[in-house]
Amino acid sequence: MSTKVIHVLYNDDDVLMDAVKTTRAAHHHIEEVYTPFPVHGLDKAMGLKPTRLAICSFIYGLCGLSFATYMMNYIMIQDWPQDIGGKPSFSYIQNMPSFVPIMFELTVFFAAHLMVITFFLRSRLWPFKQAENPDVRTTDDHFLMEVALHGDENEAVEFFKNTGAVEVKVIDKQ
Amino acid sequence: MYTFSSKLKTFSFILMALGIIGIVYGFLATPKTTEEVEVILSEQHHGGHDSHEAHAAPAHGDANAHGDAHNADVQHHEHQKHLEHVLHQMQNKPWAAVYVGCIFFMLIALGIFTFNQIQYASSAGWSPVLFRVMEGLSAYLLPGSVLFFLLLLASSAHLNHLFVWMAEGITDPNSENYDAIIAGKEGFLNVPFFLIRAVLFLGGWNIFRILSRRNSLALGETGDLTYYKRNFKLSAGYLVFFIVTESIMSWDWIMSIDTHWYSTLFGWYVFASFFVSAVTVIALATVYLKNNGYLDFVNTSHIHDLAKYMFGLSIFWTYLWFSQFMLIWYSNIPEEVTYFIFRIEEYNVPFFLMLLFNFVLPILLLMGTDFKRLSWIITMSGICILVGHYLDFYNMIMPGTVGTSWFIGAAEIGSVLFFGGLFIFVGFSAMAKAPLLAKNNPMLEESKHFHY
Numbered sequence: 001m002s003t004k005v006i007h008v009l010y011n012d013d014d015v016l017m018d019a020v021k022t023t024r025a026a027h028h029h030i031e032e033v034y035t036p037f038p039v040h041g042l043d044k045a046m047g048l049k050p051t052r053l054a055i056c057s058f059i060y061g062l063c064g065l066s067f068a069t070y071m072m073n074y075i076m077i078q079d080w081p082q083d084i085g086g087k088p089s090f091s092y093i094q095n096m097p098s099f100v101p102i103m104f105e106l107t108v109f110f111a112a113h114l115m116v117i118t119f120f121l122r123s124r125l126w127p128f129k130q131a132e133n134p135d136v137r138t139t140d141d142h143f144l145m146e147v148a149l150h151g152d153e154n155e156a157v158e159f160f161k162n163t164g165a166v167e168v169k170v171i172d173k174q
Numbered sequence: 175m176y177t178f179s180s181k182l183k184t185f186s187f188i189l190m191a192l193g194i195i196g197i198v199y200g201f202l203a204t205p206k207t208t209e210e211v212e213v214i215l216s217e218q219h220h221g222g223h224d225s226h227e228a229h230a231a232p233a234h235g236d237a238n239a240h241g242d243a244h245n246a247d248v249q250h251h252e253h254q255k256h257l258e259h260v261l262h263q264m265q266n267k268p269w270a271a272v273y274v275g276c277i278f279f280m281l282i283a284l285g286i287f288t289f290n291q292i293q294y295a296s297s298a299g300w301s302p303v304l305f306r307v308m309e310g311l312s313a314y315l316l317p318g319s320v321l322f323f324l325l326l327l328a329s330s331a332h333l334n335h336l337f338v339w340m341a342e343g344i345t346d347p348n349s350e351n352y353d354a355i356i357a358g359k360e361g362f363l364n365v366p367f368f369l370i371r372a373v374l375f376l377g378g379w380n381i382f383r384i385l386s387r388r389n390s391l392a393l394g395e396t397g398d399l400t401y402y403k404r405n406f407k408l409s410a411g412y413l414v415f416f417i418v419t420e421s422i423m424s425w426d427w428i429m430s431i432d433t434h435w436y437s438t439l440f441g442w443y444v445f446a447s448f449f450v451s452a453v454t455v456i457a458l459a460t461v462y463l464k465n466n467g468y469l470d471f472v473n474t475s476h477i478h479d480l481a482k483y484m485f486g487l488s489i490f491w492t493y494l495w496f497s498q499f500m501l502i503w504y505s506n507i508p509e510e511v512t513y514f515i516f517r518i519e520e521y522n523v524p525f526f527l528m529l530l531f532n533f534v535l536p537i538l539l540l541m542g543t544d545f546k547r548l549s550w551i552i553t554m555s556g557i558c559i560l561v562g563h564y565l566d567f568y569n570m571i572m573p574g575t576v577g578t579s580w581f582i583g584a585a586e587i588g589s590v591l592f593f594g595g596l597f598i599f600v601g602f603s604a605m606a607k608a609p610l611l612a613k614n615n616p617m618l619e620e621s622k623h624f625h626y
Contacts, residue, residue, distance in 0.1 A: 058541070086506070097500045 004149040005031060007134060008160045009142050009167040013039045016143040019163035020045045023147065026159065031146040034138040053122075057115040064110025068103040134171075142166075176468050178606040182598065189595025196588015200268035203584070208257040211264065215257075262335055263579040269325075269334035270575040275589030276325055277427060278448070278567045279597045280318035285452025287312035287383050288416055294386075294409035300479055302621040303471050305612040307459055309387050310605030314597045316383075319376040321593075326372050326427075330365045336575050339363045339433045356433050363430055371426055375419040382412040390612060397614040420445055428567075431574035435513045437502070443494040444570075450487035450532075451563040454556045457484060459601070461549045461556075468610055474547040475626040481546035481555075488536040488559060491566075492529070517569060520578050524565045531562025564590060 010016045016039065023030060030046055073092045076099070081089040088094040120126065138144045149156055153170060160168045205211050290308040293301045329336045338356070343349030345357040356363070386408055393401035421441035429440050437443075457480040463469045464477075502510045517525045539555040540546055572580045612618065 054543070097496075097503050100496065100500065 003173050004153070005171050005173050006147045006149050006156060006160060007167075007169040007171055008145045008147065008163070008165045009135065009137070009169075010145070010164060011142055011166050012164075013143060015164040016145065017042065017045055019145060019160075019165070022163055023145070023160075028156070028159075029148045029150075031148055033146070034134060034144040036139055036141060036143070039143075053115060053119060056118050057111045060114035060118075061107045061111035063114075064107040065103055067110065068099070068106035072099045072102060176463070176602075176606050176610045178602050179466070182602060186595040186599040186602075189591045189598070193588045193590070193592025193595060196584040197268065197272060197592060198588075200271060200583070200585020200588060204268055205261060205264050208254065208261050211257050211261045214264075215260065260579060263576045266335050267576045267579060267581075268585040269328075269336055270572055271585035272589045273325055273336060273575075274564070274567050274571050274586070275593040276318070276322050277571075278451075278564055278590075279314065279593040280322045281444075281448035282452050282455055283312050283314040283318050283597070283601075284379055284420075285448045286456055287315060287379070287386075288413070288449065289452055289456065291382075291386065291409040291412045291416070294405055295413055297406070297617065299617050299620040300476060300624045302612055302615040302617045303469070303624075304456065304460060304476060304480075305390065305615065306605065306608060306610045307463065307469075308456055309390060309608075311455060311459055311597075311601040312383060313387075313604030314600045316380050317596065317600055318593075319380060323372060323376055326369065330369060337430060337433075338574070339430060340365060359433065363433065368426060371422065375423050378415055378419060382408065382415070386412070391608055393615065394609065394613040399614075399616065402614075402616060428570050431571055432513060435510065437498055437510070437513075439494060439498055443491075443498055446487065446491040446494050447563050447566050450484065450491050451560055453480060453483045453487060454559045456480060457552050458556045461552050463610070465549060471611060471622050473624070475624050476621075477549070477552060478543075478546045478626055479624075481540055481552055484552075484555065484559060485536060485540035485546070488532060488540075491563075492533040495529075495532075513573075516573050521569055521573060521580065524582075525569055528562050528565040528569060531558045532566065535562075 008019070010019060013035070016033070016035070020030065020033065020042065024045070024047065033042065033046065035042070069092070076095065077089055077092050083089065087098060092099075133139065134146065135142065135144055147156075147160070149170065157168050157170065205214060286308050290305065290312060292298075293305070293308075328334060329340060332340070332342070335341065338344070339359070341351055343351040344353050345360045346352055347357075386405055389401045389405045389408065392398070393405070424441040424444040425436075428444060429436060457477065460469065460472060460477060460480065464472050499514060502514055505511075535558045536555050539551055539558070545551045568582075568586075615621075
């Protein structure tokens with residue numbers, strides 16, 4: 001069974017923004033929008049939920065901080081508390097100032113890298129991934145809105161032509 | 175046009191009156207003689223219950239093991255010296271309390287003006303709606319620096335012993351007060367040069383502020399853009415002047431209290447401390463005015479930006495604090511490390527409490543994006559930051575002036591109330607003198623529609 005989607009192409013981001021608003025007002029379901037660059041406010045116009053990536057990053061940072069603290073405490077205080085240049089290694093807090101640079105860097109390292117990896121996983125990006133590009137022009141100077149087709153095809157095509165589209169195509173999607 | 179509400183005016187007068195009562199009480203409660211100090215000390219050491227024995231055994235009881243007369247004589251002499259030392263500390267206490275409050279609020283006004291000038295020099299598009307708030311609050315710079323200069327004069331006239339290098343005979347090899355290290359710094363640390371520098375710095379900042387305010391008002395009235403260009407050039411000149419004078423100011427007015435100690439990043443550290451407090455005061459005043467309906471053109475994005483500055487500058491302050499502390503702690507060079515050993519041993523609570531207020535609480539409260547837009551979060555973290563940075567100045571000045579005789583009592587709280595009340599009174603009166611919207615600024619439309 002095949003479902004039909006409409007590909008609507010625009011060549012201006014302002015037109016696209018207006019089109020997204022009228023499309024949402026007419027209760028057409030927008031599947032996806034492809035743009036060559038970030039369009040400010042598009043996510044809000046489409047009604048997308050805000051990202052939770054920053055919350056993930058905060059938690060990863062706490063993991064990094066815990067890891068650094070555990071590691072330095074185990075190595076420097078518990079396992080082999082040597083006297084190195086007179087630094088007090090009797091308890092963690094006594095020698096803590098010299099561990100702060102490591103604690104800071106590992107916090108940042110964990111927060112940054114794990115957040116990037118989370119981003120890659122959630123947006124399904126990896127080196128040999130097949131590009132999901134419906135139209136090569138969308139990486140250069142065109143904007144493409146993909147809308148699910150329900151009901152009358154001609155009426156829908158007519159509606160999208162009125163939104164300032166430069167091209168409207170009906171595509172069979174497997 | 176903003177009208178200074180009578181409620182706030184009364185509030186500022188009450189603060190000032192309470193402050194004066196506290197300060198006067200602080201001066202009156204100061205011991206005048208070593209006998210009074212002895213009574214106070216024996217009460218402190220023995221909790222009052224065996225104070226008679228303390229009187230009988232002057233050298234803290236324990237040193238009286240040998241009963242011979244000569245030993246007791248030496249002990250008595252040393253005990254007298256100790257009492258005199260404590261007496262000087264206690265006599266310094268109300269002066270130091272006023273000094274901390276005075277320099278703290280004066281530098282906040284300076285920081286607000288500097289923030290304003292940075293906005294000009296960088297042609298910031300978000301902040302022109304807040305210019306009149308900044309200009310108004312920084313009006314405290316003039317009365318603040320006059321009061322501060324009077325304090326410096328009082329120190330120079332030997333009314334107090336805040337600056338040890340001003341003491342009589344300290345650079346004279348024949349005097350018993352002679353200190354070779356301080357004598358070596360005499361070329362820089364001498365009273366006339368010190369006062370000339372103070373006049374130059376305070377005068378320079380005030381002239382820049384008055385000119386900038388005048389241009390801003392003229393721009394609002396005439397719409398002539400030459401005033402804007404003048405202010406732009408003025409701000410660039412000011413920032414150069416500021417960074418040089420700020421650095422020297424911090425050596426003069428704060429670091430020279432601990433005359434034997436020095437630190438190279440101290441100027442930056444002091445700057446970070448009062449700059450974050452200044453941005454916090456701008457944010458608090460903005461939130462206050464907005465909640466009272468005077469700043470309809472200010473939206474949550476402006477407040478969000480101020481909160482980001484509070485957050486970022488708090489971390490910047492912590493970075494400098496830690497850099498200074500850790501480098502000295504790590505190398506542990508005796509002449510440098512005494513500064514921190516004394517603070518950790520004798521000022522343990524304020525020294526570490528400050529980190530909680532200036533770093534931990536702001537970083538947790540102001541990290542979330544949504545939190546930065548809530549006025550109660552701004553108010554709460556703002557109060558934390560201000561209390562924390564007061565403690566920061568307290569920790570910088572008190573150990574060198576009152577030593578172990580510190581206590582946050584009537585004089586300290588009174589001086590914060592007095593200068594805080596004066597700051598509110600002067601700042602908000604200045605704001606009421608001009609429209610709260612800086613008209614005709616070329617960036618104003620952009621600033622009104624600022625959205626983040």
